[in-house]
Amino acid sequence: MRNQSDQDRYSTISQSTNENTLELPIQGQDEDLYVTDKANQKILGQDTYKDDKKDKEPPKRVNIFAQKHRKNLMRFLQYSWENKKFLIFGNIGLVITSVCQISLPYLTGRMVDVISTDKSSEDLTWLALAFVTLGFLSAIFSFVRGYSFNLLGEKVMLKLRSELFDKFVQKDVEFYDQNKSGELMSRITSDTAIVQSAASDSLSILLRNIIQFIGSFIILWIISYELTMILFIIVPPLIIGIAVFIRLFKKYSKLYQDKLALGNSFANEAFGNIRVVKSFAREQKESQNFYKYMQDAYVYGEKKSLLHGSFLGIVTLLGEGAILCVLWYGGKLVLEGKLTTGQLSSFILYTITLSTGLLAVGGISNQIITAVGVSEKLFEMMDVEIGIKSGVKTKNSLDGNISFENVTFEYPTKKNVNVLKNVNFEVKQGQVVALVGSSGSGKSSTVSLIQRFYDVNQGLVKLDNIDIKQYNLNWVREQIGYVSQEPTLFSGTLKENIVYGVNSYTQQDIDKALEMANAKQFVYDTTIFPDGLNTLVGERGVKLSGGQKQRIAIARALIKNPKILIFDEATSALDAESEYQVQKAIDNLMVHGQKTIIVIAHRLSTIKNADTIIVIQNGEVKEIGNHKQLLSIKDGFYTKLIQRQISGADEFDSEIDTK
Numbered sequence: 001m002r003n004q005s006d007q008d009r010y011s012t013i014s015q016s017t018n019e020n021t022l023e024l025p026i027q028g029q030d031e032d033l034y035v036t037d038k039a040n041q042k043i044l045g046q047d048t049y050k051d052d053k054k055d056k057e058p059p060k061r062v063n064i065f066a067q068k069h070r071k072n073l074m075r076f077l078q079y080s081w082e083n084k085k086f087l088i089f090g091n092i093g094l095v096i097t098s099v100c101q102i103s104l105p106y107l108t109g110r111m112v113d114v115i116s117t118d119k120s121s122e123d124l125t126w127l128a129l130a131f132v133t134l135g136f137l138s139a140i141f142s143f144v145r146g147y148s149f150n151l152l153g154e155k156v157m158l159k160l161r162s163e164l165f166d167k168f169v170q171k172d173v174e175f176y177d178q179n180k181s182g183e184l185m186s187r188i189t190s191d192t193a194i195v196q197s198a199a200s201d202s203l204s205i206l207l208r209n210i211i212q213f214i215g216s217f218i219i220l221w222i223i224s225y226e227l228t229m230i231l232f233i234i235v236p237p238l239i240i241g242i243a244v245f246i247r248l249f250k251k252y253s254k255l256y257q258d259k260l261a262l263g264n265s266f267a268n269e270a271f272g273n274i275r276v277v278k279s280f281a282r283e284q285k286e287s288q289n290f291y292k293y294m295q296d297a298y299v300y301g302e303k304k305s306l307l308h309g310s311f312l313g314i315v316t317l318l319g320e321g322a323i324l325c326v327l328w329y330g331g332k333l334v335l336e337g338k339l340t341t342g343q344l345s346s347f348i349l350y351t352i353t354l355s356t357g358l359l360a361v362g363g364i365s366n367q368i369i370t371a372v373g374v375s376e377k378l379f380e381m382m383d384v385e386i387g388i389k390s391g392v393k394t395k396n397s398l399d400g401n402i403s404f405e406n407v408t409f410e411y412p413t414k415k416n417v418n419v420l421k422n423v424n425f426e427v428k429q430g431q432v433v434a435l436v437g438s439s440g441s442g443k444s445s446t447v448s449l450i451q452r453f454y455d456v457n458q459g460l461v462k463l464d465n466i467d468i469k470q471y472n473l474n475w476v477r478e479q480i481g482y483v484s485q486e487p488t489l490f491s492g493t494l495k496e497n498i499v500y501g502v503n504s505y506t507q508q509d510i511d512k513a514l515e516m517a518n519a520k521q522f523v524y525d526t527t528i529f530p531d532g533l534n535t536l537v538g539e540r541g542v543k544l545s546g547g548q549k550q551r552i553a554i555a556r557a558l559i560k561n562p563k564i565l566i567f568d569e570a571t572s573a574l575d576a577e578s579e580y581q582v583q584k585a586i587d588n589l590m591v592h593g594q595k596t597i598i599v600i601a602h603r604l605s606t607i608k609n610a611d612t613i614i615v616i617q618n619g620e621v622k623e624i625g626n627h628k629q630l631l632s633i634k635d636g637f638y639t640k641l642i643q644r645q646i647s648g649a650d651e652f653d654s655e656i657d658t659k
């Protein structure tokens with residue numbers, strides 16, 4: 001039995017994914033089956049992101065003949081056309097193997113006639129030689145086709161994936177406010193794979209099957225129109241049966257995928273929060289819950305199996321019935337001398353080719369339609385315009401003066417909520433400024449504007465008295481060093497993390513940055529890090545303590561020698577020693593006074609040391625001044641804030657000096 005919280009979590013995930021629909025391509029003949037299976041796997045892989053993003057749209061089926069979709073189809077075919085050599089070779093291989101394969105039933109029929117009627121061993125040898133030649137040709141060109149199309153697919157995927165990453169990584173921060181990283185990841189991995197298979201061989205295979213279908217039909221008609229008429233009686237119910245099966249199979253596949261998606265979502269959450277899982281000793285419970293999700297999927301798996309089995313049974317029955325009818329009626333025609341035994345054999349083989357072609361056309365076209373739908377979303381995201389346009393201005397060096405003039409700002413994802421309202425302040429070069437205010441008052445938003453992650457709605461943000469929009473965007477960001485509250489490192493070595501933002505550096509630069517960040521001692525302490533700078537930090541720097549991470553992040557910001565340094569002081573519990581070490585690093589920098597330093601300050605010691613304190617409440621600047629000046633305002637915001645901190649009795653209580 002699920003307990004209540006499990007049920008809540010279960011139903012939340014259920015609601016989040018049930019809206020998603022998946023289309024499963026049907027299956028056709030050998031290679032088409034392979035392609036279709038690939039597509040299934042890709043669609044299956046996509047579930048991971050479906051869970052990540054509740055409102056992630058499923059791959060859409062679209063009418064590819066509508067002008068918009070045709071344009072889209074042409075756009076992704078463009079990726080194939082860039083590698084036309086492989087496309088052409090693949091298609092040559094495809095056509096030659098198709099011609100060979102379509103000739104084989106005819107040769108088989110001729111051989112039967114030679115054996116049973118002509119009884120000429122010379123003809124038989126020639127026919128056998130022709131058979132072998134076609135077989136060889138077929139094998140060689142199958143290789144050409146397989147190799148070319150697969151390589152083409154890889155090339156398309158390489159281009160598409162790197163292009164997507166490149167486009168995504170350049171988008172505004174706003175883009176990341178709107179799209180979850182899980183979704184972007186799956187766009188790059190799963191969606192591209194779906195598009196790739198359609199862009200490489202699906203269209204060619206579709207074309208080949210259509211040709212084979214029409215070709216077989218014409219040959220059948222030429223061999224015996226009477227017998228072909230018999231097929232007209234059998235084929236329609238077969239097509240209807242297949243259509244019904246596909247419908248049902250899709251329905252259950254979708255439900256199966258949905259259940260799998262729930263399981264994936266659950267597993268993602270469990271692995272992502274593994275520390276919480278362990279600290280509550282929930283491993284077994286999580287395993288049991290995961291099993292339940294899988295069991296739910298299994299129920300539909302069972303239904304699919306039954307359906308699949310029934311389908312095979314019915315198709316076999318109808319197929320064999322068709323062959324029996326052809327044999328019976330065809331046999332009569334042979335006995336009446338209207339048909340040879342060989343022609344009857346060819347007829348049967350062409351009937352098989354015709355039906356597999358029919359199945360494959362359905363499967364592949366479904367796959368292409370799905371791919372066009374997927375690519376539509378991909379291209380749409382790729383084309384999202386970058387709102388933050390770079391200016392052109394740069395300077396030899398920035399002095400570090402910052403000013404906000406009547407700045408009003410709302411987040412693009414939260415229209416009509418002014419996060420900053422008519423904000424005015426000025427920071428002179430080399431000053432240390434503390435931004436203080438209660439949670440949600442707008443401190444981080446202010447520093448986001450200084451880094452031009454967003455543009456203001458009204459007013460101006462100026463650097464050295466010039467509108468920030470006039471500057472080259474990369475140049476502006478190069479002038480600013482930023483250390484976030486919970487600094488994130490990249491997996492790699494300590495050194496790679498420190499030099500992350502600079503193209504050239506010397507060992508002295510690293511050492512200086514480490515020293516200023518108060519990190520040199522621990523980095524070079526071989527009892528802690530035997531590999532020194534070459535120590536691998538693990539994913540997101542998990543192998544480092546909070547304080548160590550913070551100091552490496554400070555060194556990373558300092559090595560580029562920025563004119564403006566922005567700190568978001570950590571509020572999360574660093575142990576006393578780590579906090580002391582980080583604080584020492586910050587104090588070091590504040591003393592230097594060569595940089596403009598903006599600290600989103602939480603600790604009184606930092607606040608007190610600042611030249612200027614800017615008090616922000618509800619997005620408005622309420623007070624500006626130094627510690628003493630602000631404390632002298634009776635009932636002032638700052639005074640109250642400090643008093644609240646004292647009564648809150650957290651980190652300030654031992655240091656507070658309100659005199």
Ligand SMILES: Nc1ncnc2c1ncn2[C@@H]1O[C@H](COP(=O)(O)OP(=O)(O)OP(=O)(O)O)[C@@H](O)[C@H]1O
Nearest residue numbers: 177411413414419438439440441442443444445446
């Ligand atoms: N990316 C965002 N998209 C939409 N709204 C946001 C975003 N970031 C912050 N906000 C909203 O803007 C307001 C100000 O947030 P901000 O992070 O600037 O506050 P803060 O003073 O830095 O808070 P804290 O001290 O808790 O970090 C809050 O109401 C917050 O919900």
